Amino acid sequence: MRADEVKDASLAGKEVAVRGWVHRLRRQKENAFVLVRDDRGAVIQCVLPADKIAGLTIESSVEVTGTVSQDPRAPEGGFEIKGKEIKIYNVALEYPIGEYQSDELLLDKRHLALRTRKMIAIAKIRASVLNLGRRWFVENGWMEVTAPTIVKGAVEGGSTLFKLRYFDQDAYLSQSAQLYLEAMIFSLGPVWSLTPSFRAEKSRTVRHLAEFSHLEAEAPWVSLEDILKTEEQLVSYVIQNTIKERAEELAFLKRDISDLKKVVPPFERLPYEKAIDILRERGFQATEDDGSKRAIRFGDDLSIDSERELTKDADRPMFVVGYPIAVKPFYVKEDPQRSGVGLTADMLAPRGFGEITSGGQREDSIDSITGRMKKENLKPEDYEWYLDLRRYGSVPHGGFGLGIERLVRWITNADDIKDTILFPRTMSRVEP
Numbered sequence: 001m002r003a004d005e006v007k008d009a010s011l012a013g014k015e016v017a018v019r020g021w022v023h024r025l026r027r028q029k030e031n032a033f034v035l036v037r038d039d040r041g042a043v044i045q046c047v048l049p050a051d052k053i054a055g056l057t058i059e060s061s062v063e064v065t066g067t068v069s070q071d072p073r074a075p076e077g078g079f080e081i082k083g084k085e086i087k088i089y090n091v092a093l094e095y096p097i098g099e100y101q102s103d104e105l106l107l108d109k110r111h112l113a114l115r116t117r118k119m120i121a122i123a124k125i126r127a128s129v130l131n132l133g134r135r136w137f138v139e140n141g142w143m144e145v146t147a148p149t150i151v152k153g154a155v156e157g158g159s160t161l162f163k164l165r166y167f168d169q170d171a172y173l174s175q176s177a178q179l180y181l182e183a184m185i186f187s188l189g190p191v192w193s194l195t196p197s198f199r200a201e202k203s204r205t206v207r208h209l210a211e212f213s214h215l216e217a218e219a220p221w222v223s224l225e226d227i228l229k230t231e232e233q234l235v236s237y238v239i240q241n242t243i244k245e246r247a248e249e250l251a252f253l254k255r256d257i258s259d260l261k262k263v264v265p266p267f268e269r270l271p272y273e274k275a276i277d278i279l280r281e282r283g284f285q286a287t288e289d290d291g292s293k294r295a296i297r298f299g300d301d302l303s304i305d306s307e308r309e310l311t312k313d314a315d316r317p318m319f320v321v322g323y324p325i326a327v328k329p330f331y332v333k334e335d336p337q338r339s340g341v342g343l344t345a346d347m348l349a350p351r352g353f354g355e356i357t358s359g360g361q362r363e364d365s366i367d368s369i370t371g372r373m374k375k376e377n378l379k380p381e382d383y384e385w386y387l388d389l390r391r392y393g394s395v396p397h398g399g400f401g402l403g404i405e406r407l408v409r410w411i412t413n414a415d416d417i418k419d420t421i422l423f424p425r426t427m428s429r430v431e432p
C-alpha cells in the first residue's frame with residue numbers, strides 16, 4: 001500500500017503494509033518513529049518497538065506492517081501506523097545528503113537528491129505541464145509529430161551547435177524541430193512536437209540548459225496574430241489546470257499562486273520599439289561584449305537583464321512584438337509594411353522570469369532566406385531541402401517554440417532552471 005492510501009479513516013484499526021524508504025528516523029527508549037516515504041513521495045509515520053529497527057538507516061528500503069491509527073499529533077495528516085513488523089529490503093549506507101547541503105553536492109548526487117520532497121513536487125508539476133500541453137493540442141486539432149534530433153544544419157545560429165561525428169560525416173544535435181515541422185504542415189496541417197533541443201550555451205545563467213524540452217508548433221495559413229492567440233491559449237490552459245491539479249505541490253513549494261490565477265488571454269502585446277523606449281526612459285543600459293555599458297538603443301536585442309526589467313512588476317505574461325530581423329534568425333519573415341522589422345514575438349513571463357516562447361511568421365522569399373543565412377555564416381547548400389519548401393507551393397505559415405523548463409521555472413518559482421529537470425545538462429555538467 002502507498003502512504004497516502006493509509007490516510008483514510010475507514011482503515012483505522014485495520015492492518016496494513018506500507019512499502020517505502022526511511023525518510024526520517026527518531027529513536028526513543030522504547031519506541032522509534034520511522035517516517036516512511038512511498039514511491040510517489042508521500043510519507044507516513046510508523047511507530048515501532050526500538051529493538052525492531054536496530055541498524056536501520058536513512059534511505060533503507062522497508063515494508064512496515066501494522067495497524068492504522070488516527071492521531072492528530074501524527075505528522076502529515078493525522079494518521080500513523082502502529083508497526084508490528086518491519087521487513088528490511090536493503091540497509092542503506094550512510095546517506096550523503098543531509099538537511100542542509102550545497103547546491104553543488106545536490107547536483108553531484110542528483111540521482112539521490114531527486115528523492116527530496118522539493119524535487120518530487122517539481123517533477124509532479126512538470127508532469128502535469130507536459131500532460132496538459134499535449135491535451136491542449138489534441139483537443140484543438142493539432143497533430144503530434146516527431147522530428148529528428150540528429151541534423152545537418154543550424155536553426156538558431158551556428159554558435160550554439162553541438163557537433164558530432166555521424167558515420168563518415170559531420171552532423172549536429174538539433175536546436176529546434178522547426179524546419180522539419182515547416183515541411184510537415186503542407187500535408188499534415190497544424191502540427192506540434194515535444195523533442196529535446198540542444199544548445200551549446202557558453203554562458204552560465206539561471207535560464208539556460210544545454211539540453212531542454214522543446215514544445216513546438218507550426219501551422220499553414222496563419223498570421224502572427226493567429227500564432228500569438230494559440231500561444232496565449234495554450235499557456236493559459238496549462239497554467240490554470242496545473243494550479244488545480246497540483247495545488248498541494250505548489251503549496252509545499254510555498255508558491256503563492258494569486259498571480260498564476262490571472263493568466264488568461266489576452267496577454268499584452270508590447271511593440272518592440274515601445275519596449276526600447278521604456279528601457280531608455282528608465283536609464284537601462286546595454287552591456288557590450290567587452291563588458292562596457294552604453295545606453296540601450298533601437299536595434300538591440302533584449303538581454304536577460306532587459307527582459308527582467310520589463311517584466312519585474314508585471315503579474316501576467318506579455319508579448320514583445322516586432323523585433324528587428326537583424327537580431328533574429330534567417331527564417332523570420334520581414335514585415336512587408338515595415339522594412340527591417342520581423343513578424344515575430346517573444347512571450348515574456350512576469351516577475352522577471354523572461355522569455356518562455358518565441359515564434360512568428362516564416363520568411364517566404366528564397367533570396368531573403370539565403371542572403372540572411374550567409375550573414376549568419378550558414379551554408380545555403382546545407383538547407384536545400386528546406387528551400388524546396390519555398391519552391392513547391394509555399395503558403396503563409398508560422399509557429400513557435402516553448403521551453404518547458406522555462407515555463408516550469410516560472411510556475412514553481414524555482415531560482416534556477418536546473419531545478420526544473422531531474423538530470424540537468426549545462427556547460428559544466430553532463431553527469432549524473
Ligand code: NSS
Nearest residue numbers: 176178199208209212216356357358400401403406
Ligand atoms: O531559440 S528559440 O527562441 N526559438 C526557436 O528555437 C524556434 N526555432 C522555435 C520555433 O519557432 N519552432 O527557442 C524557443 C524557446 C525559448 O523561448 C525558450 O523558452 C526555450 O526555447 N529555450 C531554452 N530553454 C532552456 N535552455 C536553453 N538554452 C534554451 N534556448 C531556448
